[in-house]
Amino acid sequence: MQTGSWKTRIAVLGMILILGSALTAAAQDPAVQGQPTLYERLGGLMPITVVVSDFIDAMVPDPVLNANPAIDAARKRVPAPYLKYHVTAMVCQATGGPCQYNGRGMYESHVHLNITESEWERMLTIFKEVLARHQVPPGETAELLDIVDSTKDDIVMKQ
Ligand code: HEM
Numbered sequence: 001m002q003t004g005s006w007k008t009r010i011a012v013l014g015m016i017l018i019l020g021s022a023l024t025a026a027a028q029d030p031a032v033q034g035q036p037t038l039y040e041r042l043g044g045l046m047p048i049t050v051v052v053s054d055f056i057d058a059m060v061p062d063p064v065l066n067a068n069p070a071i072d073a074a075r076k077r078v079p080a081p082y083l084k085y086h087v088t089a090m091v092c093q094a095t096g097g098p099c100q101y102n103g104r105g106m107y108e109s110h111v112h113l114n115i116t117e118s119e120w121e122r123m124l125t126i127f128k129e130v131l132a133r134h135q136v137p138p139g140e141t142a143e144l145l146d147i148v149d150s151t152k153d154d155i156v157m158k159q
Contacts, residue, residue, distance in 0.1 A: 106151045
C-alpha cells in the first residue's frame with residue numbers, strides 16, 4: 001500500500017514535469033505567443049518563392065560551384081524547377097509556414113556532390129546577395145542564415 005502510493009506520487013510528479021515542459025515549449029513558440037513567425041515576417045509564400053527562385057537561378061550557372069564536376073553533372077541532370085519546388089517547401093516549413101517538405105534528407109541529397117567548405121562559402125555569398133537584393137532585413141537574414149547553417153554538417157564533405 002505504502003509502495004503503491006509512492007509509485008502514484010512519482011507518476012503524478014512525472015506527468016506534472018512533462019506537462020510543464022510542454023507548456024514552456026509552447027509558450028516559447030512565436031505562433032502560440034501571437035507573435036508573427038519568420039514565415040509571416042518574410043511576407044509568406046509569394047515573396048519566399050521569388051527569393052528561392054532567384055537563389056537557384058544564381059546557383060545553377062555559377063562557375064565557382066560548377067568547377068566541381070559532381071555539382072556540374074547534377075545541375076545538368078536535375079531540373080531547376082524541381083529544386084525550386086523542394087527548397088521553397090523546406091524554407092516555408094522551417095520558417096513556420098503551412099508547407100510540408102517531403103523531399104529527401106540533406107545528407108542523402110548532397111553526399112555524392114563532394115561539397116567543400118569553400119563551395120559552401122560561395123553558396124552563402126550568393127544567398128546573402130539575393131537576400132540583400134530583395135531587401136530582407138538584417139534580423140530575418142540572420143534567422144535564415146541560422147536555418148541554412150543547421151544543414152551544413154549534412155551537406156559539406158567531411159575532410
Ligand atoms: C554549396 C551548397 C549547395 C549546393 C552546391 C547544392 C546543390 C544541390 C544539387 C546539385 C542538388 C541535386 C542533387 C541530385 O539530385 O543529384 C541539390 C538538391 C537539394 N538541395 Fe542543395 N545544394 C547546396 C546547399 C543546400 C542547402 C543549404 C539547402 C537547404 C537549406 C539545400 C536544399 C536542397 C534540396 C531540398 C534538394 C532536393 C532534395 C531532393 O531531391 O529531394 N541545398 N542541391
